[in-house]
Amino acid sequence: MLLSELRQGQSATINRIGGNGALRRRILEMGIIKGTEVYVEKYAPLKDPLELIVKGYHVSLRVEEAAKINVENVR
Amino acid sequence: MHQKRLTIALAGNPNSGKTTIFNNITGTRQKVGNWPGVTVEKKEGRIHKFGYDLKIIDLPGTYSLTPFSIEEIVARNFVLDETPDVVIDIIDASNLERSLYLATQLRELDCKVIFALNMADLARVRGSKIDALKMSDLLDVPVTFTVGNKNEGIDTLLEMAIKLAESEVSNLQKRRVKYNKDIESAIWKLQQHIEDNTDGNLPYNIRWTAIKLLEDDKIVKERIIEKTGAVSGDILQLTDSLRRHLRERFDDDPEIIMTDERYGFIAGIVKEVHTTSTRERIDISRNIDLILTNRFIGFPIFVFFIWAMFQLTFTLGEYPMEMIDGIVGWSSAVIAGLLPESLLKDLLLNGIIAGVGSVIVFLPNILILFFCISLFEDTGYMSRSAFLMDKIMHLIGLHGKSFIPMLMGFGCNVPAIMATRALESEKDRILTILITPFMSCSAKLPVYIVLAGTFFGPRAGTVIFSVYLLGIVFSVVTGRIFRSTLLKGADAPFVMELPPYRVPMLKSLFIHMWDRGKIFLKKMGGIILIGSVIIWALSAFPRYIQYSRDYDAEIADVKTTYALKMQAVDRAGKARLTEESEAIVSALLNVRQVEKTEKSFMGRIGKALEPLFAPIGIDWRGGVALVSGFVAKEIVVSTMGVLYAADADEKSEALHSALKASGMTPLSALSMMVFVLLYLPCLATVAAIRRETGSLKWMFFSIFYSTSVAWLAAFVVYQGGRLLGYS
Numbered sequence: 001m002l003l004s005e006l007r008q009g010q011s012a013t014i015n016r017i018g019g020n021g022a023l024r025r026r027i028l029e030m031g032i033i034k035g036t037e038v039y040v041e042k043y044a045p046l047k048d049p050l051e052l053i054v055k056g057y058h059v060s061l062r063v064e065e066a067a068k069i070n071v072e073n074v075r
Numbered sequence: 076m077h078q079k080r081l082t083i084a085l086a087g088n089p090n091s092g093k094t095t096i097f098n099n100i101t102g103t104r105q106k107v108g109n110w111p112g113v114t115v116e117k118k119e120g121r122i123h124k125f126g127y128d129l130k131i132i133d134l135p136g137t138y139s140l141t142p143f144s145i146e147e148i149v150a151r152n153f154v155l156d157e158t159p160d161v162v163i164d165i166i167d168a169s170n171l172e173r174s175l176y177l178a179t180q181l182r183e184l185d186c187k188v189i190f191a192l193n194m195a196d197l198a199r200v201r202g203s204k205i206d207a208l209k210m211s212d213l214l215d216v217p218v219t220f221t222v223g224n225k226n227e228g229i230d231t232l233l234e235m236a237i238k239l240a241e242s243e244v245s246n247l248q249k250r251r252v253k254y255n256k257d258i259e260s261a262i263w264k265l266q267q268h269i270e271d272n273t274d275g276n277l278p279y280n281i282r283w284t285a286i287k288l289l290e291d292d293k294i295v296k297e298r299i300i301e302k303t304g305a306v307s308g309d310i311l312q313l314t315d316s317l318r319r320h321l322r323e324r325f326d327d328d329p330e331i332i333m334t335d336e337r338y339g340f341i342a343g344i345v346k347e348v349h350t351t352s353t354r355e356r357i358d359i360s361r362n363i364d365l366i367l368t369n370r371f372i373g374f375p376i377f378v379f380f381i382w383a384m385f386q387l388t389f390t391l392g393e394y395p396m397e398m399i400d401g402i403v404g405w406s407s408a409v410i411a412g413l414l415p416e417s418l419l420k421d422l423l424l425n426g427i428i429a430g431v432g433s434v435i436v437f438l439p440n441i442l443i444l445f446f447c448i449s450l451f452e453d454t455g456y457m458s459r460s461a462f463l464m465d466k467i468m469h470l471i472g473l474h475g476k477s478f479i480p481m482l483m484g485f486g487c488n489v490p491a492i493m494a495t496r497a498l499e500s501e502k503d504r505i506l507t508i509l510i511t512p513f514m515s516c517s518a519k520l521p522v523y524i525v526l527a528g529t530f531f532g533p534r535a536g537t538v539i540f541s542v543y544l545l546g547i548v549f550s551v552v553t554g555r556i557f558r559s560t561l562l563k564g565a566d567a568p569f570v571m572e573l574p575p576y577r578v579p580m581l582k583s584l585f586i587h588m589w590d591r592g593k594i595f596l597k598k599m600g601g602i603i604l605i606g607s608v609i610i611w612a613l614s615a616f617p618r619y620i621q622y623s624r625d626y627d628a629e630i631a632d633v634k635t636t637y638a639l640k641m642q643a644v645d646r647a648g649k650a651r652l653t654e655e656s657e658a659i660v661s662a663l664l665n666v667r668q669v670e671k672t673e674k675s676f677m678g679r680i681g682k683a684l685e686p687l688f689a690p691i692g693i694d695w696r697g698g699v700a701l702v703s704g705f706v707a708k709e710i711v712v713s714t715m716g717v718l719y720a721a722d723a724d725e726k727s728e729a730l731h732s733a734l735k736a737s738g739m740t741p742l743s744a745l746s747m748m749v750f751v752l753l754y755l756p757c758l759a760t761v762a763a764i765r766r767e768t769g770s771l772k773w774m775f776f777s778i779f780y781s782t783s784v785a786w787l788a789a790f791v792v793y794q795g796g797r798l799l800g801y802s
Contacts, residue, residue: 023568024331025334027570030138031173045374051462051573057574060570062465
């Protein structure tokens with residue numbers, strides 16, 4: 001399942017991060033790596049971007065960027 | 076006594092409280108400038124403490140030292156090339172895991188580093204505890220606690236920094252992240268090869284160089300080619316084959332694996348030193364966000380904040396503005412009274428005081444606006460506004476944070492362009508700077524009011540609204556075009572932290588506000604002063620004009636004639652005659668002024684540009700008014716007033732009828748409005764563009780681009796309108 005398909009209030013575990021060099025590396029460097037828990041705090045009023053809680057802090061990603069992240073274990 | 080000088084660099088994530096600590100250490104003794112060649116802000120301060128002369132450098136806030144963004148390159152190059160005596164890494168204690176990523180990268184570099192666990196009080200409230208001693212032990216780095224906003228632990232931190240700077244270099248090889256076996260063996264092979272093939276004369280630590288090469292770091296690669304010359308081919312070849320091997324082994328790029336490994340290493344450290352109690356924490360910040368980024372009321376609240384900022388900036392700012400205006404007027408009156416008629420007096424009054432005075436009145440606007448913007452930034456609301464607006468701004472290829480500067484452009488472009496500093500990516504910043512001038516600023520409004528009011532009567536409001544709309548359309552189209560051509564590929568990923576809301580510190584707000592004000596005032600003394608003098612010279616020279624009529628004699632004539640007439644009438648008649656004579660004299664003076672302007676260099680420029688202005692339906696007088704508008708757009712109206720021989724005031728009926736009589740048509744008026752909307756920004760804005768882009772190239776590009784777009788658009792309006800049968 002893609003991270004962008006999660007609904008508000010759902011959690012999941014990061015499985016694979018796709019995308020090209022810079023974006024992918026940036027996401028990884030922010031601590032969004034394989035095995036990390038994410039919680040979808042909310043979507044912006046216009047449904048893009050979305051706000052996540054990762055490693056205890058809040059971060060926002062565009063939906064197109066979240067669509068490059070595979071997650072599993074959706075709760 | 077000569078004090079020993081030490082350089083201390085502050086590194087840390089954005090929102091780690093680094094700037095607060097910097098402000099606490101240096102107070103107001105700080106210098107704000109730009110890092111050479113880029114538009115990233117550089118802050119440094121000097122203090123004397125513990126018998127040392129300390130130079131503190133505030134590095135740009137970054138999450139990593141991978142050279143992707145300009146900020147990261149700047150921060151890393153400073154540590155590598157300027158070799159500060161100590162680097163202090165400010166770590167947000169409530170965000171330990173992510174903060175340690177930058178920390179491990181700093182640790183891998185060849186520098187003396189201290190970790191400052193900042194805002195630990197907040198972390199404790201949130202139920203987490205960090206064992207600093209253990210952390211110091213495990214990482215072999217001095218660790219201390221600070222509370223930036225309460226100014227706690229700062230002295231201890233500085234003392235530790237000085238002690239570390241004066242100590243012998245510890246064994247840096249001990250301090251390293253251990254990667255997995257395959258990567259370690261690749262690092263070792265590359266390291267051996269570099270050592271064997273060079274005389275060890277490398278710019279940086281060899282292990283670090285090998286790691287960076289394996290990570291395909293472009294900057295280190297270039298540096299290797301530069302330094303090692305002939306053998307660099309060999310080194311890079313080995314690097315490539317090792318990278319290929321690792322990619323096959325892990326089915327992913329080595330740099331990705333290494334990022335993973337660093338986080339693995341960090342997870343190990345965090346497990347050892349960090350304890351979290353499991354109690355449910357009350358998160359005020361999340362509750363605030365329930366309202367401020369709420370699906371239904373998030374936008375209305377945002378609009379309200381922006382409206383309030385606009386009101387404060389332009390309404391509250393009006394009072395000090397009037398005061399400054401009064402002071403400028405008063406000082407020019409004083410000088411007018413003190414000095415005899417001379418060229419110097421004219422230069423002082425009409426050149427310097429009028430020119431600089433017309434721009435310095437923006438100072439209150441700028442101070443208030445930057446107070447508001449710092450308030451947004453320091454509380455954490457700025458990133459929420461980007462979160463709300465990103466979807467819309469992304470359509471133009473911009474970041475959500477570009478919205479505020481662009482909106483401010485409707486008020487005044489100078490603070491708007493200065494507000495682009497809030498954008499992290501340089502390309503976003505330049506793009507925003509290029510399109511902001513198309514947002515029609517308030518100084519252009521009088522021009523529209525005069526032209527639309529004269530030629531469009533009851534439809535004036537609609538016409539002016541359409542002109543504003545046209546400006547927005549042009550900025551959107553320009554944004555899209557530039558994003559896919561000139562500033563391509565830079566659509567930075569929107570991986571943005573939403574930091575917890577914080578109570579802002581008044582001191583920081585004032586420091587930020589004053590920084591902006593200082594920059595603005597410095598500009599006054601420089602480019603704007605010079606520009607005003609040039610424009611003045613163009614309209615004041617040549618000094619002696621061969622007038623077609625002898626105005627002085629005619630005026631004297633009128634005076635004597637009326638003096639004679641007055642002797643023969645009663646008091647009421649005298650009043651009437653005085654009025655009559657004054658009207659004739661002022662009409663004559665006006666005609667003389669027109670001739671003077673026409674024959675000045677400015678007028679000649681206008682006339683020379685006539686072939687350019689003719690196709691867009693503007694005569695030489697309009698042309699001169701437009702050229703003079705470079706100083707400030709308000710001047711367009713007053714110049715038109717002079718040239719069309721009428722009282723210069725947008726409400727004045729005289730100007731309306733004079734314009735109608737001049738042969739201007741509704742179509743040419745529309746064309747002129749479009750031109751005014753789009754053509755080159757005023758002197759102060761141009762100076763701001765020069766400063767904020769850090770380059771003359773972008774400044775000239777902006778001037779050239781906006782003026783050509785203006786001409787083309789006006790041409791289409793005028794010639795298209797004529798083809799359609801309008802006049």
